[in-house]
Each structure stands twice: as C-alpha cells, then as structure tokens.
Amino acid sequence: MKVEEAPNPLAEGLHDYRVADPAVMIIFGATGDLSGRKLLPALYNLAKQRSLPAGFAVVGAAIDDLTEQAFRKHASDKIHAFSRTQPIDDRVLDSFLSSLSYVKVDFGKLDDFKALGQKLQELDSTNHIPGNRIFYCATPPPTYQTIALQLQAAGLNSGGGFHRIVVEKPFGFDLLSARELTQTLQKVFAEDSVFRIDHYLGKETVQNILAFRFANSIFEPVWNTNLIDSVQITVAEDIGIEGRGAYYDKAGAMRDIIQNHGLQLVTLTAMEPPLAFEANAVRDEKVKVLRAIRPLIGEDIEQSTVRGQYAKGWVLGVQVPAYREEKNVAPDSQTETYAGLRLFIDNWRWAGVPFYIRAGKRLPKRVTEIRIQFKRPPHLTFGREAMKEVDPNAITLRIQPEEGISLKFGAKVPSAGLRIRSVTMDFQYMTSFLVEAPEAYERLLLDCMIGDPTLFTRADEVEAAWALIDPIENAWRSQRPPLEMYAAGTWGPEAATKLLQADGREWHRP
Amino acid sequence: MAPAVITRVQGESKPLWHAEDVTMSDILAALSEVRSKFARAEAGDDEHIHPRNCVMTLIGVAPSELDERLARRTALTIGTEHPAQAIVIREEAPVRGRHLDASITSEIRRPETACAWQCEIITIHVRGRAAEHLAELVDPLLVSGVPTYLWWLGTPPFGKKELLDALRVCDGLVVDSARFEEPYSSFRRMSGLLKIAHHRLGLADVQWARLRPWRETIAQFFTPMDRRGFLSGISEIGVDYVGEGRGNRIAAALITGWIAAALGWKIKRAAAGTGGAVVARYEAGHRSVEVDFRPVQKEHLASGEISAIRIAGASQGTTFRLSVQHDPARRRAAPEPAYRSLHPTGGEDDAGMELAERRAEWHRDVLHENLASLHHTATGDPPGESRPKRPRVLTTERRQPDSARVLLTMIEIGDSEPLRHVQQMDPEDEAALLLDLLSTGTHDEVYNRALAAASELVDKF
Numbered sequence: 001m002k003v004e005e006a007p008n009p010l011a012e013g014l015h016d017y018r019v020a021d022p023a024v025m026i027i028f029g030a031t032g033d034l035s036g037r038k039l040l041p042a043l044y045n046l047a048k049q050r051s052l053p054a055g056f057a058v059v060g061a062a063i064d065d066l067t068e069q070a071f072r073k074h075a076s077d078k079i080h081a082f083s084r085t086q087p088i089d090d091r092v093l094d095s096f097l098s099s100l101s102y103v104k105v106d107f108g109k110l111d112d113f114k115a116l117g118q119k120l121q122e123l124d125s126t127n128h129i130p131g132n133r134i135f136y137c138a139t140p141p142p143t144y145q146t147i148a149l150q151l152q153a154a155g156l157n158s159g160g161g162f163h164r165i166v167v168e169k170p171f172g173f174d175l176l177s178a179r180e181l182t183q184t185l186q187k188v189f190a191e192d193s194v195f196r197i198d199h200y201l202g203k204e205t206v207q208n209i210l211a212f213r214f215a216n217s218i219f220e221p222v223w224n225t226n227l228i229d230s231v232q233i234t235v236a237e238d239i240g241i242e243g244r245g246a247y248y249d250k251a252g253a254m255r256d257i258i259q260n261h262g263l264q265l266v267t268l269t270a271m272e273p274p275l276a277f278e279a280n281a282v283r284d285e286k287v288k289v290l291r292a293i294r295p296l297i298g299e300d301i302e303q304s305t306v307r308g309q310y311a312k313g314w315v316l317g318v319q320v321p322a323y324r325e326e327k328n329v330a331p332d333s334q335t336e337t338y339a340g341l342r343l344f345i346d347n348w349r350w351a352g353v354p355f356y357i358r359a360g361k362r363l364p365k366r367v368t369e370i371r372i373q374f375k376r377p378p379h380l381t382f383g384r385e386a387m388k389e390v391d392p393n394a395i396t397l398r399i400q401p402e403e404g405i406s407l408k409f410g411a412k413v414p415s416a417g418l419r420i421r422s423v424t425m426d427f428q429y430m431t432s433f434l435v436e437a438p439e440a441y442e443r444l445l446l447d448c449m450i451g452d453p454t455l456f457t458r459a460d461e462v463e464a465a466w467a468l469i470d471p472i473e474n475a476w477r478s479q480r481p482p483l484e485m486y487a488a489g490t491w492g493p494e495a496a497t498k499l500l501q502a503d504g505r506e507w508h509r510p
Numbered sequence: 511m512a513p514a515v516i517t518r519v520q521g522e523s524k525p526l527w528h529a530e531d532v533t534m535s536d537i538l539a540a541l542s543e544v545r546s547k548f549a550r551a552e553a554g555d556d557e558h559i560h561p562r563n564c565v566m567t568l569i570g571v572a573p574s575e576l577d578e579r580l581a582r583r584t585a586l587t588i589g590t591e592h593p594a595q596a597i598v599i600r601e602e603a604p605v606r607g608r609h610l611d612a613s614i615t616s617e618i619r620r621p622e623t624a625c626a627w628q629c630e631i632i633t634i635h636v637r638g639r640a641a642e643h644l645a646e647l648v649d650p651l652l653v654s655g656v657p658t659y660l661w662w663l664g665t666p667p668f669g670k671k672e673l674l675d676a677l678r679v680c681d682g683l684v685v686d687s688a689r690f691e692e693p694y695s696s697f698r699r700m701s702g703l704l705k706i707a708h709h710r711l712g713l714a715d716v717q718w719a720r721l722r723p724w725r726e727t728i729a730q731f732f733t734p735m736d737r738r739g740f741l742s743g744i745s746e747i748g749v750d751y752v753g754e755g756r757g758n759r760i761a762a763a764l765i766t767g768w769i770a771a772a773l774g775w776k777i778k779r780a781a782a783g784t785g786g787a788v789v790a791r792y793e794a795g796h797r798s799v800e801v802d803f804r805p806v807q808k809e810h811l812a813s814g815e816i817s818a819i820r821i822a823g824a825s826q827g828t829t830f831r832l833s834v835q836h837d838p839a840r841r842r843a844a845p846e847p848a849y850r851s852l853h854p855t856g857g858e859d860d861a862g863m864e865l866a867e868r869r870a871e872w873h874r875d876v877l878h879e880n881l882a883s884l885h886h887t888a889t890g891d892p893p894g895e896s897r898p899k900r901p902r903v904l905t906t907e908r909r910q911p912d913s914a915r916v917l918l919t920m921i922e923i924g925d926s927e928p929l930r931h932v933q934q935m936d937p938e939d940e941a942a943l944l945l946d947l948l949s950t951g952t953h954d955e956v957y958n959r960a961l962a963a964a965s966e967l968v969d970k971f
Contacts, residue, residue: 008729008741009772010768011729012956013954013956014722014726014956019726019729019733021733047933050726050727053733054919054929055931091916091934092916092933092934095931095932127929128923426625428563
C-alpha cells in the first residue's frame, strides 16, 4: 500500500471521528427552506463537533440579490432558530459564518455559473482546497437537470479533486422522468459521485435495523416465513401538508412517502445479509428485494391498495381543516393523503408473508415503526383460557419518536392460577448509549463529504421502486380503487382496516 | 465526535434513606425497599410491574468530601439521561460507629412515551479495614449483566492489593492523571496497570478525554490524501505546557506518546534544555525527530495543561507547519465569593463594594500565585513533583466550566498564505468527559499504546 493510500494512523481510536478533506460545498437554493431548516444548522453542528476540516467553505448560490453579509445574517438567523444544539456557541458560529460566501446564480444563466467558478477558484487558493466540490441541490426537483447541465457547460464538473452532486427526493415523478434525471446526471457526473438523499436513511434507528438483524445471531434464524406471520410498516404524521399544497397535490402519499421512505424500510427489513457494510454490497441486496416484490397489476391493485384523503377533524385536540380546504389544493382534489398497500416478496425467505405498508397525514400521532408479527405457537400447552390475553410474539422497531426496539412475549401472571399475559421488553435507543445521536442531515452531509454512498440511494434502486409504483399510480388516476375520506385524527379510511381484516389480521395501534 | 448526552441537574434531592452504623445487609434491604416502592408506584393499576432499566453500575471512590460531592453530582447528571446505578464510596470518612454510614438518593425520570426509570445513588462512608476490601463491599450491590466501572477520584493506590482486589469486580478503571497528588510518580505507577489491563479490564484517564480536541485537530491536518505524506516528514514538535517540572509534563507526554506510538517512533533520549525546557529525541525510521517541551505560564490554564503544540517538517520539497494553541482569550473564572466575605465592604455604596471586591481579588491572586512556592517550601519537593492538597476554593476555580474554550489552528503549507481555523473545545465537564470514556467501555487500545509510549518518555525525564 502506498503511503498516500494508507489510513491516517493519527485518526485511529477517535471513535465517531470522521473528517472529510477540505472542500467547498455549494448550496443551490441557499436561501430556501431546506437550506435554512436543515443544511445550515447541520453544517454548524458539524463545525461544533470539530468535524469540518480547516479550509472547508460553503458558497450559497440562489436567485436572490444578497450581499455576503446579508447571507451570513440569514444563515445566523436560521441556525439560531433551527439548530439541534442550543444555545448557539457564538465563537463556533462566528468561525462557521466566516467560511460562508454568497454568489447570485440564476440557474438559466451560464455566466452566473462562470462567476461561481471564479469564486471557487479563489477559495481553492486561499483555503488550501485541492479543487474538491460538493454541489448540493436544495432546490425544487425540476431544476436538478438544469443545474447539472449548467455546471457541465461552465466546466465545473471536472478538474482536480472530487466533484459530487447531491439531490433530494423525489428522484423523478415516475419511472420515465426518473430515468431521464439519471441519464442527465450521469452525463455530467459519474454514478458514484451522485448522492441521492433520502434523509430517512440517515436516521440512526434506520441504520440500526441492519445492526439488529445482522450483528445478532438470535434474530436472523427466525426472520423468515417459517416463523413470521406478517410485517406492518407505519409512517404516520399528525401534521397536514404545511403549506406544500402545490407540490403535494401533484404527488400524494404514494409518491411522497411510500415510493421512497416506505420501500426503503421494506428493503432494510427484508434484505439478505450483505457481504459487508459497504455501499455497493448493501445497495445490491436492497435492489434484489425491490425486484422480488410481486408487481401489483390489474385487479390486484383494487384488492391490495387503499387510498384515502383526510376530511376535517381533530388532531391532538385541535380542529383542523379538510385536505381540500388547504391552500393551493384543488377543491375537488383526488390526491391521496393516505396510502396503504399489501405486498408480497417472492423469494425463498418471504414467500407468503404479507408486508402491509401505510403512510398518511393527519393521523392521530407522528410515528414510524416496523412491526414484525410472529406466528402463534403451534400448540396451546396452557389451554385456550390461560392464553386468551396473549398476543402473538412481536418485535417492534420504532424509528421515531422514542427510537427503540421492543419484544412482546407471554409471561405468567403472578397469581395462584395459570394465566399468561403479554409483556414487553423494551430497548430505548437514546438512553442505552452514552452518546447523542447526530441529526440525519449531519450524518448524511458528512458521508457525502467523505464520499461514502452507503446511505444514499442508487439509480437502479430508484428505478426499481418506480417500476412498482407506476402501475398503482396509473390505476389510482382511473379511480381504482376509489378515494375514500377519513376524518383527520383517525387511523385512516375504513378500507385500510378491511384490507387486513380480509386476511384475518388487524393493524397494530402504535 | 458524537457528544455525550448531558442534561444539567439543578440539585440533589433529599435521601430516601439514611442510616448510621449499619451493615451491608441493612443497605441491601433498604435498596430493595426503595426499588419495590418505585416499581409498585409506577405499575399503578397494572398487575405486571415494568422491568428495571439499568445500563451500568458506576462506583465512585471519593477521598474527600469535595470529591464525594463531585461524584454524586456527576452520577446524578449521567443518571438523568442513562438509567444507571451509582455507588459512591467515601473512604476515611468520620464514621462514628464500627460499621458504615449510608444513604440512598434517587432521581426519577419520566420520558413522554416510555417507562419511567430511577437513577439510584448509594453513598457509603467507610473506614478502617472495610475500606481495604472494596470488592467485597460493593459486590452484593452490583447489577448483574451490565458493566461496572470504577471511577477513582484523587490518586488511586497503584500497585497495592487494595486496588487490585477492587478491580476484580470491575470492567474498567477510570482515573484522572491531571488530579494526581504526585503526578510524576503516580503516572509511572499507573502505567504499570497496563500489564493487567486486558480485554476485560479497561483503563481510562479523564486527562486523555481532555486531550481529544488536540488529537482531533492534529489528526485532521494529516487526513487529506495530499497531506498524508507529511506524516513521514515531521522533523520537529514543540509542546508548551503550563507550570514547571516533570510532574506538569504528563499531558504533554501523553500527546507525544500518542503521536510516537501511532507513527512507530522510538524514544532515544531526553535532555534538559535552557529555561526549564526538555528536549526528547525520537528515531523515526532513518530520521530523527526532536520534541521540545517548554514550560509556560498561562494565567487562564491550570498547571499541567497543554498550551500549544507545533508540528513542522517537509515532504517532497514542501514545507509544512501546524500550530495549535489554546485560546489565549479564555475567560477567567469569577472570584470565589468566600474571598469576598473576608473583605467587608464597609458600607453598601458602590465605591466601598468595588474596593472590597478588588481587595478580595488581590487576596485570591496572591494566594494563587504563591501557592506552588509555599507548597514546595513546605514539602521540599522540586517544582511539579507534587501538588498542594486541593483546598476547596482553588480547586473549584481550576476547573470552572467555561464556554469560551477554543483551539486556534494555523496551517502553513509551502509559500501559501497561512490558513486560520477555530475549533471549539468542549466545556470542562466531569460528566461529559466521563461519558466520553465510558461510551467506549473504557477499552481504548490507542490510549493504552499512548500511555505505554508516554511512560517510556516520562522515564527519561
């Protein structure tokens, strides 16, 4: 091994220590919501944790006519408002703000990108940066291709150092547009330099699904059709569309949640053990799961999917309007705010095990969890009466909030007779370790700077997911099955309950 | 690094149980009752009580009342975020009877959607022969199946049977070499523990956790691929430390030992230079690396703390220089109110109060400045060899939490303009430092290697 390729011996043992090479991160849409709420606070927290190297610089690029000072003031305000860690450390903040620059960029103007290029060259020289660039598109998805092509035209995608581009979900609107986006991005950047962020994958508890399954020997032997009855995945939000009516009314719950977060959770739950926790090994296994999911076509779609839309109701003690009364939503909108479906994975491990997935807005509470429901014991040794209060064993992987894992099993009630009841063994993620978990964006930004794509979505994953969703979306546009209303603050439409009842099951109440 | 989960606690609640002249059986019975009451109360109408949640047992051995309070406060801070059992042992406490004095305090934490837990702090005052049998004393209290850490405040009795016995029931020992009373000889004796530290017994030093920002900053400089070659081009290192004498050179030795062990350098010799400086020479392959240890006086830093590190060299025709220094503008802790009480204001007017304030500050400064020389006159020890017993006022001042601690880094590569970088050092916080060490299970191979290399270096001082 050459000296230049050897790991840094001084970094050994600095647990959780990961540091990137000096680079410039260019945030397109730097004055927007994502940048202000997530990216700038995440970068500040990375600086606070000493994870940003000397010379690291951020260039804000947006259409707004701002001075550098005004952008720094904007960044400071957002960090104060949205940083995970409070109070804000003024000296860290001052130091971080001094690394910020701003360039006005109209995405349609090549000259603006050339001016951006000049700024980057200046920073390379003053900050000892060997040409490393990360272009972060914190902009609406339709701009991704324009930005990539302008970067190419301005020659900003080549030269010394690395050149990476980060795009946010949704990656396309359907299979066709996803392929177009991929083709454009791959014309400008190599696939391993395209970082598609689904921030769910940056959550520690999502990553912990793999640790739970593959770092323990006791769970994997039961993790299959022999002992598992069904899997339920719930992604519930108590909020509505929060001013995103224009986007959401075109997307709906299926595109907004199921196509990405929902299917990512399915793949992590169902994948085979990868050879190593390495980007391509993990993503290869995830793609295999997506390809093994039985496509829903024709009548399957009506029988295995549910679409609902919230009517007015009460959530967390507050009366909320119906979806159709929200701003920028058509008064006769047919967009679903609730999507439920039953999937089967046609492979040896999961044959015959239904995966029920539901995602919705204005449900009673915010919760994301995966519930692995086990089969009942083959013989009731203690008799039906003693076991009447016992639920089948279940493992619940709670993603948010109160991240953790619980195992439900039967135990004898302390009394003279023989009575068995379900009890729960709980593991709480945040109290069991003596360190704080980073916010998902902090983790993902650092991964991107370091060049580790394990927790980012690969092009073939995106396409495999759209290939499953497209036929369902097409049927839904033809009102098959019909849209069903549910009162805000309830667990979705009646059809969702019936979907499981038809199989002799019911939704677990999180 | 991922920061430790810390929530400030306002104060300790009153003990749930306190008794004097008791036996361990009495303590166990009381503890059982405390737990049972909590479990029953939390279960409410439910027939089945929630299982007890506990991630570790932390045993704090406190040689003084001040240390006892520090141990209890730290255990409470940790326990409010992480369900744990803490046992605080106070040796040589003025116990009146033949046996033990003990108290049990608990803090209950109720997360919004999870089961409540209670953090238990069991304080035991012990003296005489019982204090020499720590393992037997605490063994019945330990929680099964979770790690047990022994945190020895002050200077542990290195090399003595008492400590070795105590380690039998523990998974890790945590000390703070910055607080050793005889830093030089205690540090050497501590490195002897490396012989028995193995895959089960961990060894950790709070001083090592304090050095983390320095280690991270130095490691960061060499992380970019185009600077990796600089590692084999290091020709000189300078370490400035506060105070005089070899006893104050321990942190400097640890950081140097860390670099030497990581880069495979071998110590050749160390010799005294001018002005109290010491020069160590390492063999790095076919090259020689010089490390200069220079004593400095920094009012805002405690004796033994590192003030600055400079690393310089050249590789493939490019020179480089990394300079990291502790922020010189660090805020000084506010004067201890106890001093003010010795200087009455003579009235409530502003001038009188200001005059009294100045007198109090002068009084404290004179005491502070003369403390080391008074101590060395009294003991006859050379500078740095031993430290004065820690009077309460000066101790609290030395380690005040301070939010304005930063490292200033200056990078010079070739002819380019110097690059300045500011990084935050975590505020001095016993609980956070302790958690940093405990989160690794006190097993840190890098520390063990750094300690061994530092010990070799210290032997040459």
